Amino acid sequence: MALEEYKRKRRFEDTPEPPPKVEKKSAHRFVVQKHRASHLHYDFRLEKDGVLLSWAVPKGPSLDPADKRLAMQVEDHPVSYYDFEGIIPEGNYGAGTVMVWDVGNWEPLSPVAVNGKYVPGTEKEATEMLQKGDLKFRLKGKRLNGDFALIHMKRRRPGSKGNEWLLIKKHDDSAVEGYNIEEEDSSAISGRTMREIAGDQGSAEWESDRPASKGRTKQAWLAKAVAKMDAKNRAAKTVVKAATGKKAAEKKTRKSTSRVARKK
Numbered sequence: 001m002a003l004e005e006y007k008r009k010r011r012f013e014d015t016p017e018p019p020p021k022v023e024k025k026s027a028h029r030f031v032v033q034k035h036r037a038s039h040l041h042y043d044f045r046l047e048k049d050g051v052l053l054s055w056a057v058p059k060g061p062s063l064d065p066a067d068k069r070l071a072m073q074v075e076d077h078p079v080s081y082y083d084f085e086g087i088i089p090e091g092n093y094g095a096g097t098v099m100v101w102d103v104g105n106w107e108p109l110s111p112v113a114v115n116g117k118y119v120p121g122t123e124k125e126a127t128e129m130l131q132k133g134d135l136k137f138r139l140k141g142k143r144l145n146g147d148f149a150l151i152h153m154k155r156r157r158p159g160s161k162g163n164e165w166l167l168i169k170k171h172d173d174s175a176v177e178g179y180n181i182e183e184e185d186s187s188a189i190s191g192r193t194m195r196e197i198a199g200d201q202g203s204a205e206w207e208s209d210r211p212a213s214k215g216r217t218k219q220a221w222l223a224k225a226v227a228k229m230d231a232k233n234r235a236a237k238t239v240v241k242a243a244t245g246k247k248a249a250e251k252k253t254r255k256s257t258s259r260v261a262r263k264k
């Protein structure tokens, strides 16, 4: 394991993220970080061999065994990334807000279930399962608990990166049918919401790509319709007073059009 790719992608004088240090001693912690970068996603990380093995999960992990979550393996992260929460400034790799969504410990499971139940495995088994692309493990977190599998998908086409895995919850007492990760939007270590972590700067950005939340217009479709109407009116150089109603507006438009025609 090394952190070369992690190092290559970042400028540590510009980002508050921890430096690329491989730890000599390794525990078995895990972290899930909610990351509002160019696309909102969750980063799933398992501590192993002095680094955090990392997967970006677009829809986030699920406690519902029916959900097979796409998990793209990304570069290993330093162990000290475990409790990183804050803002990666604009212009940096992964710029955006990071929240520690869940923390806890993981343990390897033995690759073969006995009577449908998995039992704890060894570090060696975990290493082998990872190499084979079928890691079975148990989570003990604040939100995620129970048995999971990370399964490496075969390259579907030549030239694909080969970094696609599936994160799947096993059937056990911790399984939750219809699990919805969106319902829990607070940090597992600070209790803050994404907006609180983002602070003023972040919330301004948050608002800027949501025109519907500006001013008094709350509904997106309404804001769009109003904007369209404004543009139309500007183009026709016609002032339409809301109170005049549709017919009056049409009349006025006709009038102004005929005026333009007369001028020609």
Ligand code: MN
Binding pocket: 035, 037, 041, 042, 043, 056, 094
């Ligand atoms: Mn990320």
